[in-house]
Amino acid sequence: xxxxxxxxxxxxxxxxxxxxxxxxxxxxxxxxxxxxxxxxxxxxxxxxxxxxxxxxxxxxxxxxxxxxxxxxxxxxxxxxxxxxxxxxxxxxxxxxxxxxxxxxxxxxxxxxxxxxxxxxxxxxxxxxxxxxxxxxxxxxxxxxxxxxxxxxxxxxxxxxxxxxxxxxxxxxxxxxxxxxxxxxxxxxxxxxxxxxxxxxxxxxxxxxxxxxxxxxxxxxxxxxxxxxxxxxxxxxxxxxxxxxxxxxxxxxxxxxxxxxxxxxxxxxxxxxxxxxxxxxxxxxxxx
Numbered sequence: 001x002x003x004x005x006x007x008x009x010x011x012x013x014x015x016x017x018x019x020x021x022x023x024x025x026x027x028x029x030x031x032x033x034x035x036x037x038x039x040x041x042x043x044x045x046x047x048x049x050x051x052x053x054x055x056x057x058x059x060x061x062x063x064x065x066x067x068x069x070x071x072x073x074x075x076x077x078x079x080x081x082x083x084x085x086x087x088x089x090x091x092x093x094x095x096x097x098x099x100x101x102x103x104x105x106x107x108x109x110x111x112x113x114x115x116x117x118x119x120x121x122x123x124x125x126x127x128x129x130x131x132x133x134x135x136x137x138x139x140x141x142x143x144x145x146x147x148x149x150x151x152x153x154x155x156x157x158x159x160x161x162x163x164x165x166x167x168x169x170x171x172x173x174x175x176x177x178x179x180x181x182x183x184x185x186x187x188x189x190x191x192x193x194x195x196x197x198x199x200x201x202x203x204x205x206x207x208x209x210x211x212x213x214x215x216x217x218x219x220x221x222x223x224x225x226x227x228x229x230x231x232x233x234x235x236x237x238x239x240x241x242x243x244x245x246x247x248x249x250x251x252x253x254x255x256x257x258x259x260x261x262x263x264x265x266x267x268x269x270x271x272x273x274x275x276x277x278x279x280x281x282x283x284x285x286x287x
Contacts, residue, residue: 010051072115132239173215182206186204188203194245228282265278266280
């Protein structure tokens with residue numbers, strides 16, 4: 001495939017996914033989207049599946065249900081019908097069926113601590129997280145407004161040890177290009193508290209002013225975020241993310257959005273000799 005063709009297809013796939021995230025609570029008109037992108041629906045679906053491994057409708061359903069799973073916990077005074085509607089479901093019964101198929105619990109069971117059982121099973125998928133003794137009880141975030149962050153990136157399928165190989169590839173590019181000023185950012189397209197780790201879309205990003213003709217580029221969403229500054233070992237990170245979504249967020253009074261969370265590294269555990277990290281973690285919030 002020619003370079004300009006690959007770049008164009010990558011840009012289209014990213015534009016589609018960004019549109020889904022920002023319009024998830026509305027009716028997503030695939031016909032209108034294909035018209036705006038100046039390609040046929042057939043090509044749009046094919047490009048998206050090549051990039052992400054699943055079709056557009058599967059992604060829309062997955063993102064809506066992830067949003068619903070969070071809202072059921074943070075919006076305790078909203079009815080299940082109201083949450084279903086805010087996630088794009090016109091029928092409460094179809095929402096309940098889809099939710100139970102995805103999480104093995106009904107929305108009511110999820111609220112009544114089903115989320116803890118589901119989340120703990122995912123935590124058990126990581127031997128490193130199970131060994132973590134980190135405690136985040138006294139950790140408090142700053143609420144900040146973040147700009148768009150434009151970065152080069154490599155996608156990694158799975159939240160597991162193969163992430164290290166992805167970061168090593170980016171580090172090789174940095175060293176070969178003699179780039180001095182850059183930031184390393186990890187973007188979590190899927191929430192690893194409610195998505196099995198081998199299914200998570202993890203994006204390793206480099207933000208730099210240097211030009212690159214090999215890696216694709218995209219923008220991390222702007223907006224209001226809760227920023228957590230954190231230092232720890234490799235296994236602490238997944239445990240921390242579970243704490244953010246299933247303890248801090250529930251008690252905070254904030255609601256998260258469908259924008260992916262991300263981490264800006266000062267020290268990257270996937271590239272450090274001692275497996276330690278120092279980073280700022282950003283969770284999109286509204287009140």
